[in-house]
Amino acid sequence: MALTQIIGSGIGTVTNQFADANMASGSVIQVVNVTGTTTTAVTSTSNVQVGVEAAITPRSSSSKIIVLCNAPVRWYHGDAGYTALHRKIASGSYSEIETFSRHTMYRSFDTGGTSGQHISFNYLDSPSTTDVVTYSWAMNRFTSGTSYFLPNSSSGDSQNWTLMEIGG
Numbered sequence: 001m002a003l004t005q006i007i008g009s010g011i012g013t014v015t016n017q018f019a020d021a022n023m024a025s026g027s028v029i030q031v032v033n034v035t036g037t038t039t040t041a042v043t044s045t046s047n048v049q050v051g052v053e054a055a056i057t058p059r060s061s062s063s064k065i066i067v068l069c070n071a072p073v074r075w076y077h078g079d080a081g082y083t084a085l086h087r088k089i090a091s092g093s094y095s096e097i098e099t100f101s102r103h104t105m106y107r108s109f110d111t112g113g114t115s116g117q118h119i120s121f122n123y124l125d126s127p128s129t130t131d132v133v134t135y136s137w138a139m140n141r142f143t144s145g146t147s148y149f150l151p152n153s154s155s156g157d158s159q160n161w162t163l164m165e166i167g168g
Contacts, residue, residue: 029063029165032056037153043146047084047138049094050149054161055134058127062168065127067135070120071159074151081142085123090131096138098123135161 023029036052056065067085075081086094100121127133137159141147150157 023167025167027167029059029167030056031165032161032163034161034163036159037150037157038159039151039153039157040149041146042081042139042141042149044140045081045142047082047086047096047140049086049136049138051137051159052161053134053136054163055132056163056165057132058130058165060168061128061130064166064168065125065133066162066164066166067123067125068120068162068164069122069135069137069160070118071137071150072118072152072157073139073147073149075141075145075147081140081147083119083121084138085121086136086138087125087127088134088136089127089129094134094136097125135163 032054034052034054038051040048040050042048042050051071054067054069058065069085073083083100084096085098085100087097088094098121125133137149139147139149150159
């Protein structure tokens with residue numbers, strides 16, 4: 001059913017009033033949610049992509065993308081490692097756009113066993129494209145042992161992404 005508006009003494013049809021181009025700067029254009037349950041054991045001291053990817057195709061090259069992600073991780077004693085946000089545009093290669101402190105995954109209170117926590121991050125991206133933009137979580141171990149991404153996926157652990165395109 002078409003929306004109508006009164007114009008003077010007559011009725012006209014409202015067209016394209018809610019098109020992306022007519023949205024005010026700062027408006028949410030689209031939202032993408034992705035959930036994954038892929039468990040990964042990381043033994044590398046270099047970043048390794050883990051979990052599921054999340055992709056969005058911006059409708060304008062001036063749009064910003066708010067990237068929200070969270071997931072549980074577990075590591076074996078001591079320094080655990082870094083986490084990072086990677087991005088690729090279209091069919092290009094991933095590049096690191098943000099590295100989060102190793103203290104997002106840090107445990108110094110003892111040297112035995114494993115420890116875990118739920119890590120969340122957010123990032124405001126300006127990809128300047130209308131090609132598909134794909135995000136990936138990456139992590140590594142800092143000194144020794146193994147870091148685990150989604151250590152208990154069979155018990156309900158999940159990685160959750162929310163991508164929001166914001167009109168520029």
